[in-house]
Each structure stands twice: as structure tokens, then as C-alpha cells.
Amino acid sequence: MILLFYLAAAFAIVATIFVITSAHVVHALVYLIISLLAVAVIFFVLGAPFAAMLEAIVYAGAIMVLFLFVMMMLNLGQATENEERSWLRPRVWLVPALMILILLGQLVFVLWQQQTDMTPVEVGVRKLSILLYGPYLLAVELASMLLLAGLISAYHVARK
Amino acid sequence: MESIPYEHGLILAAILFSCGLVGVLTRRNIVFVLMSLEVMLNACGLAFVVASARWGHADGQIMFMMILTLAAAEVAVGLGLIIQMYRRYHTVDISVLSEMKG
Amino acid sequence: MLEWIGLLPLFPLLGFLALTLTGGKPGNTSASLIGVGSIALSFVLAAAISYEFLRSGASSHTQLLWNWMRVGDFTPAFSFYLDGLAVVMILVITGVGLLIHLYSTGYMTGDPSFARFFAYMNLFVASMLVLVLADNLVLLYLGWEGVGLCSYLLIGFWYQKPANGYAARKAFVVTRVGDTSMAIGLFVLFTQLGTLNIQEVLTLAPQQWSVSSGVAVAAAALLLGGAVGKSAQLPLQTWLPDAMAGPTPISALIHAATMVTAGVYLIARTHILFELAPQVQMLVAVLGLLTLLMAGFTALTQRDIKRILAYSTMSQIGYMFLALGVGAWSAATFHLMTHAFFKALLFLAAGTVILSLHHEQDIFKMGGLRKRLPLAFWSFLIGSAALAALPFTSGFYSKDEILLAALAQPQYGIILWLGGVLGALLTAIYSFRLVFVVFYGKELPQHDHEPIREIRGIPMAAPLVILAALSVLGGFIAVPVGAVFGAAEAEPYHASTLIHAIMIAVPLLGVGISYLIYGGHAIAATNLSKLERIRQSAAGAAITRFWFGGWGMDALYDRLLVRPFIALAHLNRKDIIDTGYASIAAFTQAGNNLLVRTQTGNLRWYSISMIGGLIIVIAVGVWR
Numbered sequence: 001m002i003l004l005f006y007l008a009a010a011f012a013i014v015a016t017i018f019v020i021t022s023a024h025v026v027h028a029l030v031y032l033i034i035s036l037l038a039v040a041v042i043f044f045v046l047g048a049p050f051a052a053m054l055e056a057i058v059y060a061g062a063i064m065v066l067f068l069f070v071m072m073m074l075n076l077g078q079a080t081e082n083e084e085r086s087w088l089r090p091r092v093w094l095v096p097a098l099m100i101l102i103l104l105g106q107l108v109f110v111l112w113q114q115q116t117d118m119t120p121v122e123v124g125v126r127k128l129s130i131l132l133y134g135p136y137l138l139a140v141e142l143a144s145m146l147l148l149a150g151l152i153s154a155y156h157v158a159r160k
Numbered sequence: 161m162e163s164i165p166y167e168h169g170l171i172l173a174a175i176l177f178s179c180g181l182v183g184v185l186t187r188r189n190i191v192f193v194l195m196s197l198e199v200m201l202n203a204c205g206l207a208f209v210v211a212s213a214r215w216g217h218a219d220g221q222i223m224f225m226m227i228l229t230l231a232a233a234e235v236a237v238g239l240g241l242i243i244q245m246y247r248r249y250h251t252v253d254i255s256v257l258s259e260m261k262g
Numbered sequence: 263m264l265e266w267i268g269l270l271p272l273f274p275l276l277g278f279l280a281l282t283l284t285g286g287k288p289g290n291t292s293a294s295l296i297g298v299g300s301i302a303l304s305f306v307l308a309a310a311i312s313y314e315f316l317r318s319g320a321s322s323h324t325q326l327l328w329n330w331m332r333v334g335d336f337t338p339a340f341s342f343y344l345d346g347l348a349v350v351m352i353l354v355i356t357g358v359g360l361l362i363h364l365y366s367t368g369y370m371t372g373d374p375s376f377a378r379f380f381a382y383m384n385l386f387v388a389s390m391l392v393l394v395l396a397d398n399l400v401l402l403y404l405g406w407e408g409v410g411l412c413s414y415l416l417i418g419f420w421y422q423k424p425a426n427g428y429a430a431r432k433a434f435v436v437t438r439v440g441d442t443s444m445a446i447g448l449f450v451l452f453t454q455l456g457t458l459n460i461q462e463v464l465t466l467a468p469q470q471w472s473v474s475s476g477v478a479v480a481a482a483a484l485l486l487g488g489a490v491g492k493s494a495q496l497p498l499q500t501w502l503p504d505a506m507a508g509p510t511p512i513s514a515l516i517h518a519a520t521m522v523t524a525g526v527y528l529i530a531r532t533h534i535l536f537e538l539a540p541q542v543q544m545l546v547a548v549l550g551l552l553t554l555l556m557a558g559f560t561a562l563t564q565r566d567i568k569r570i571l572a573y574s575t576m577s578q579i580g581y582m583f584l585a586l587g588v589g590a591w592s593a594a595t596f597h598l599m600t601h602a603f604f605k606a607l608l609f610l611a612a613g614t615v616i617l618s619l620h621h622e623q624d625i626f627k628m629g630g631l632r633k634r635l636p637l638a639f640w641s642f643l644i645g646s647a648a649l650a651a652l653p654f655t656s657g658f659y660s661k662d663e664i665l666l667a668a669l670a671q672p673q674y675g676i677i678l679w680l681g682g683v684l685g686a687l688l689t690a691i692y693s694f695r696l697v698f699v700v701f702y703g704k705e706l707p708q709h710d711h712e713p714i715r716e717i718r719g720i721p722m723a724a725p726l727v728i729l730a731a732l733s734v735l736g737g738f739i740a741v742p743v744g745a746v747f748g749a750a751e752a753e754p755y756h757a758s759t760l761i762h763a764i765m766i767a768v769p770l771l772g773v774g775i776s777y778l779i780y781g782g783h784a785i786a787a788t789n790l791s792k793l794e795r796i797r798q799s800a801a802g803a804a805i806t807r808f809w810f811g812g813w814g815m816d817a818l819y820d821r822l823l824v825r826p827f828i829a830l831a832h833l834n835r836k837d838i839i840d841t842g843y844a845s846i847a848a849f850t851q852a853g854n855n856l857l858v859r860t861q862t863g864n865l866r867w868y869s870i871s872m873i874g875g876l877i878i879v880i881a882v883g884v885w886r
Contacts, residue, residue: 019183020182
């Protein structure tokens with residue numbers, strides 16, 4: 001189990017790095033899907049099967065596919081890829097990488113202090129549903145309204 | 161079952177978040193910026209789920225669902241904006257979007 | 263009747279308000295009615311009040327109108343104080359004022375700002391009445407400032423011509439110097455004595471201050487500064503000749519009969535303070551003497567008819583100051599009254615001449631007007647006789663008293679008397695120079711198309727006749743100021759017959775000299791050409807220029823005060839203080855220019871700055 005955890009973690013990190021350094025849009029999107037699926041595996045290991053399913057179906061399945069469709073619609077082509085490469089000189093990465101390393105260092109520093117071991121307990125769908133229909137009912141309604149708003153604004157913004 | 165030190169989970173979330181952040185700061189193509197944002201959102205969701213696994217309840221997963229919903233709506237609107245930008249400027253370079261200068 | 267004394271300044275004030283608020287729309291007739299009517303009412307009331315007061319035999323009457331302010335222990339009130347001196351003043355102001363208002367209805371016909379003229383004149387009379395009736399020095403100062411304001415407004419009455427505005431400004435600024443001195447004097451009096459009620463001051467001062475003590479000298483000198491400014495004496499006399507830019511009736515009222523006598527009134531009112539400071543009193547006499555001589559010499563060279571009269575006013579007030587300086591308070595008051603009569607007469611007659619000749623004011627462009635302007639001629643003759651103190655005119659009696667009092671002065675009496683006599687000689691010369699040049703001699707050809715007709719009409723003729731009568735008969739009026747100056751009056755002056763003879767002969771001698779030079783006949787012509795040749799010579803021209811320019815005082819002030827001020831203003835043309843304020847705006851602008859560079863409109867720039875902030879915040883959170 002632990003091994004699976006760390007393996008999936010490694011996959012996620014590597015895939016993410018490829019996402020941000022890729023010059024080709026579709027390649028990057030595919031790498032992103034891999035990263036998402038790796039995170040889904042982690043969820044599963046941690047005893048959150050529903051979250052894993054959601055990640056795989058909704059995130060990797062719906063959102064990324066939406067991305068892909070729009071990219072195909074834009075039809076960016078080879079010229080964009082060359083332009084992309086020209087923009088990705090090593091010099092460009094310097095300052096952001098430095099700042100992010102500092103940030104990362106701070107976060108890791110804070111997190112490294114603690115040492116809590118856990119034994120993952122599976123939190124099933126049943127427990128989740130009870131919470132959803134109980135305390136978090138309003139959150140569900142709001143989420144649906146958010147999706148409605150997103151739908152309408154996406155239609156309006158993208159109109160010709 | 162062995163135990164997993166769950167700080168490592170949070171550290172993984174931190175690393176993924178930072179990668180996404182680097183992507184946002186560095187890339188000039190707006191599609192990649194949006195993708196990096198997705199990476200960051202995903203990392204936040206991971207952090208929530210790890211936390212809920214530690215305490216053994218489902219609140220974190222519910223939070224993850226909300227984040228997912230948010231990401232979906234955001235991607236939809238964001239892609240619409242990208243399409244509009246491409247129609248207007250015929251490029252996906254974000255440095256042309258500087259009319260708010262000053 | 264005495265309780266209605268508060269109405270005295272009220273009538274003219276209401277007239278002012280009525281004329282100002284209606285803006286002259288009702289027309290000139292109603293403006294004249296309101297303007298003259300209010301002064302007529304005041305005059306009748308003043309006469310009634312004075313009659314009752316003098317008949318009652320009381321020494322004074324105080325009428326409280328209302329409490330004005332209350333600041334700690336300081337409670338000046340609006341209250342009027344009537345005594346013999348005030349009686350003289352209110353009768354002169356309202357009486358001569360009424361005659362001049364009547365004259366103005368004729369003089370100012372056809373002027374588009376007719377109503378405004380009467381409004382300002384009414385306001386002036388109201389302020390002057392407040393000044394002379396005031397019970398305390400604060401109320402007096404109110405009237406003081408009011409007359410100064412009206413003087414400014416009326417000198418610059420025809421404001422369309424910038425020169426009139428400058429003259430008005432000059433008058434205001436120069437008298438302001440005096441006013442400031444007087445205000446500081448009031449401060450000294452208040453801090454030392456704790457009250458500004460005039461009668462209280464006059465009783466407290468001798469108790470608390472010794473003669474010639476520093477504080478008495480300071481208070482008296484500061485009040486003298488104010489009087490000198492208002493009465494156009496040395497060193498603040500430069501404004502009076504230029505004030506002739508205003509219409510002639512106001513030159514008559516303000517700058518001859520009333521406002522310029524305010525300084526004399528002030529010193530007479532506070533005479534006890536001056537007696538406590540003998541050095542200052544001597545200074546009053548010296549200033550009066552110097553001014554009367556200076557003005558006399560200057561008047562000899564002037565060509566403008568009104569400027570001659572202005573310098574003669576300056577000179578006559580010098581006589582009043584001389585009288586005050588030697589302690590002859592009632593003589594000064596007497597001369598004030600007679601001077602009001604004959605000087606107003608002279609100015610009004612000059613107005614007739616100017617108007618008849620279509621605003622010509624240079625006397626050497628006039629000549630032989632005796633037949634054409636008979637009323638003006640006789641008025642000028644009588645007025646100049648009184649001015650020169652020819653026997654049996656009112657001016658003779660008043661000037662006589664002053665000169666006798668000067669002679670009786672223990673230390674420098676003889677010098678003062680000789681100066682006064684020389685002044686009388688000069689007065690006779692220049693006043694009859696005016697009469698002979700204008701009314702005798704050859705008639706100069708007129709350039710205008712219209713012939714010279716004397717402008718007449720009851721409004722303009724009646725005042726002239728009345729004033730002429732007063733100039734002759736006014737010498738027999740006894741001013742009822744005995745009770746006011748009681749102990750300060752000395753015994754009647756005795757002088758030898760020789761002195762009296764000299765004082766009678768000198769003015770006649772002056773008339774003779776004037777006749778010999780300007781008389782307009784053959785011998786006069788030769789003498790005049792001889793005089794002209796002397797004047798053309800280098801020394802003569804220099805002296806003439808010096809005397810003409812008011813003994814160089816205008817040039818002195820210009821160099822001493824005006825030019826440095828202009829230079830300073832030029833240095834400060836960027837206005838340092840305003841620059842300070844503008845620099846605040848400039849700083850903000852510069853700050854904005856600096857900070858706006860962070861608004862690049864570039865998305866990545868914004869993200870990086872956000873991350874930077876985030877790092878800092880987390881760092882602070884971690885290390886705390």
C-alpha cells in the first residue's frame with residue numbers, strides 16, 4: 001500500500017512537470033490526464049473511493065475532454081508550437097522557479113515538523129451521502145447554482 | 161495495513177501546487193496557464209482528501225466535490241474566454257492583454 | 263427729546279439701506295428725497311436735542327442704546343455721550359451735510375450712479391455721527407473705520423477711470439497706517455486701564471499715570487498716529503491732494519468739513535491723555551506748524567483748483583493741531599466749525615465753476631469769470647476772505663484765538679506764533695491768487711462750442727448763500743465747550759495792541775501781494791513775467807518742482823516703501839506659500855507616477871507579485 005502510494009505520487013509529480021514544460025498543447029493535456037489519474041489512485045489508497053471515482057470520471061473524463069475539444073476547435077497548429085518553443089528559453093524559468101522553491105521550502109518546513117501516522121480507514125459512499133443530505137445540503141444546492149451560472153456565462157462569453 | 165505518514169500526502173500536495181504555480185508564472189500561452197490552474201486546484205483537492213482521511217470522516221471529500229464543481233464551472237467560462245480572445249486577437253499570447261496598463 | 267439721540271445716525275443709515283437695496287431703480291427724484299430727507303431729519307433732531315441739552319445746563323448726557331459685547335470684564339456698549347463738543351460736531355455734520363446733500367442733487371444730475379452717490383453719502387454721515395457721539399473708544403473706532411470706508415468708496419466713485427481707484431486705494435492705505443497706530447493705542451489703554459469708556463479713561467489715567475510716564479507718552483503718541491492719518495497731517499498727508507479725484511461735493515463734505523476733522527476731534531476728546539504727555543502735545547503743535555507751512559508753500563505752485571483747496575485744508579487743519587498742541591482746545595473746536603463753513607463754501611463754489619466750464623479744473627485756463635459766474639465769484643470772495651482771516655470774517659476770530667494761544671505758550675510761543683503768522687501770509691497769498699486768476703484778468707478764449715453759463719438752480723444756489731452767510735456771521739457763535747474742557751482752559755489771552763495789529767495787517771498784506779502779481783492789470787502783468795523768469799531759473803525751477811510735489815513726500819514714500827514692496831512681491835511671484843501647497847499635489851503626482859509602473863496590465867507580472875506577497879506572509883506566519 002505504501003509502495004503504491006509513493007509510486008502514484010512519483011507518477012503524478014513527473015507527469016505534472018511534463019505538463020508545464022511541454023510545448024505541444026495536446027501532449028500537455030494528455031500528461032495532465034495521467035497526473036489526474038495518478039492522484040485518483042492516491043485517493044483510493046487513502047480510503048476515499050468516491051473521491052477517486054469523481055476524480056477519474058469528472059475531472060479527467062469531463063473537464064479534460066472539454067479542454068481537448070476546445071483545443072481541437074482552436075486548431076492552433078505548428079506555428080504555435082514553434083512560437084511556444086521560442087518562449088520557453090531556460091532564462092524564463094529562473095525567477096519563477098526561485099520564488100516557488102522558496103515557497104515550497106517554507107511549506108515543507110512547516111509540514112516536516114509533525115509526524116502523524118495514520119491507518120487509512122475506508123470512508124464509503126454511505127457516510128458521504130448521509131453528510132451530503134444532512135449538514136451540507138445547502139452546499140449541494142449552491143454547487144448546482146454555480147454550475148448553472150457557469151453554463152450561462154460560458155454560452156454568453158463564447159458567442160460570436 | 162501499514163500506516164502512511166500523512167504529512168507526506170500534504171507535502172505531495174504542496175509539490176503539485178508549486179508545479180502548477182510555476183506553470184502559471186512562466187507560460188505565455190493562455191491555454192497552458194489554464195491547465196496549470198487546474199493542476200493547482202487538483203493539488204488543493206488532494207490536500208483536503210488527505211486531511212479527511214486522517215480524521216476518518218467524509219467532510220474532506222465533500223469539500224473535494226465542491227472544488228470539482230468549481231473547477232468545472234471555471235474551466236467552462238475560461239475556455240469561453242479563450243475562444244473569444246482568439247477570435248479578437250488571433251493569438252493566444254497573454255502579453256497582448258495589457259489594455260489595463262496604468 | 264434727549265432719549266431720541268439714538269435716532270441721529272439711524273436716519274442716514276436707513277437712507278443708505280433704502281437706496282442700496284432698491285438699487286436706485288425708483289429714480290433720481292426719490293433718491294434725492296431719501297438722501298436729503300434723511301439728513302434733514304437728522305439735522306432737525308440734532309438741533310432740537312442740542313437746544314434741549316444746552317438749555318438744561320447739564321454738563322453731559324449718556325444714552326445707552328444696547329449692550330454690545332461681553333468678553334470677560336470687557337463690556338463695551340453701544341452708548342452715546344452728548345456734551346458741548348459733541349453738540350458742536352453733530353450740528354456741523356448734519357447742518358453742513360444737509361447743505362452739501364442739497365447741493366449734490368443739483369451737481370450730480372445726469373450721473374448714472376446718482377442713487378449710489380447718496381447711499382454712500384448717507385452711510386458716511388451715519389458713521390461720522392457714530393464717531394462723534396461714541397461713548398467708548400471701540401464704538402469710536404467703528405465710526406472711524408466707517409468713515410474711512412466711505413471715503414474710499416466716494417473717492418473712487420467714478421471707478422471706470424483707473425486713476426480714481428488708485429487715489430482711493432492710496433487714501434485708504436495711508437489712513438490705514440494711522441488706524442493701526444490708533445488700534446495699538448487702544449490696546450495699550452485697555453491693558454493699562456482695563457476700560458475703553460472715554461470718560462472712565464480720562465478719570466483713571468491721571469490717577470494711575472504720572473505726567474510724562476512712558477505709558478502715557480506711548481498711548482498719546484499712538485492715538486496721535488491715528489489722528490495724523492485721518493486728518494492728513496505730516497507724515498501721513500500724501501493722500502489728501504489725490505483724494506480730489508472724487509466728485510466735488512464729497513471733497514467738500516469729507517475732505518474739508520468732517521472726516522479730516524475727526525483727528526482733531528479725537529485729540530480734543532482725549533485731551534487729558536495729551537496733557538499727561540507734554541512731549542506728545544508739543545509734537546502735535548510742531549506737526550501742525552510744519553504741515554501748515556509745508557501745505558502753504560505747496561499751494562502757491564498748484565494749478566488745479568481743487569488741489570489748491572486741498573492743500574489749504576491741510577494747512578488749516580495744521581492750525582487746529584497747533585491750537586491743540588498749545589492746549590487751546592476750545593479755540594481748535596471753534597476753528598473747526600468756522601473752517602467747515604468757509605471750506606465747504608469754497609469747495610461748492612469750485613464745483614459750480616468746474617461744472618460751468620464743463621469739467622475744466624486748471625485755473626490758468628480760466629480767467630475773467632467775474633461777470634459770467636457772479637454767484638461763484640461772490641462765494642469765492644467771501645470764502646477766501648474767511649480763509650485768509652480778513653477782519654470781521656469768522657475765520658478772523660478763530661485764527662486770532664489760535665495765534666494768541668500759541669503766543670502764550672511758555673517755551674516756544676514766539677516761534678509758533680511767527681510760524682502761524684507766516685502761514686497766514688501764505689494763506690492770503692494763495693487763496694487770493696486763486697480768486698484773481700480765475701475771476702479777474704483777461705477772459706481766455708474757450709475751446710468748447712458751448713458758451714459758459716452759470717449752472718444755477720435752487721439746490722446749488724441756496725447752500726452757497728447760506729454758507730456764505732455763516733462764513734461771515736459764524737464768528738459770533740460761541741462754541742459751548744466750556745464745560746468739556748473746563749479746567750484745561752486758561753484765562754483769556756492778553757496781547758498787546760501791536761500783536762493784534764500785526765495779525766490784522768498780515769492777511770491784508772498777503773492780499774496786496776497777490777493783487778500785485780496776479781491782479782490782471784498792467785503792473786500785475788510785469789510782476790508776473792518777472793516771477794516767471796525767476797521760476798525759469800535753475801534754482802527757481804528746482805524750488806517750484808520741490809514745492810509742487812508736496813515737498814518730495816510722495817517721492818520719498820515711493821522710494822522708501824512702495825518700491826521695496828513691489829520688489830519683494832516680484833521676488834515672491836511664484837508665491838512661496840502657494841508653492842508649498844502645490845508641492846503636496848506634486849508629491850502625490852510623483853508618487854503616482856512611481857507606483858503606476860506596477861500596473862503593467864501584464865497577467866504574469868500580477869501573478870508574480872501575488873506570489874511574492876504570499877511568500878512574505880507565510881514567512882511572517884512561520885517565524886512568529
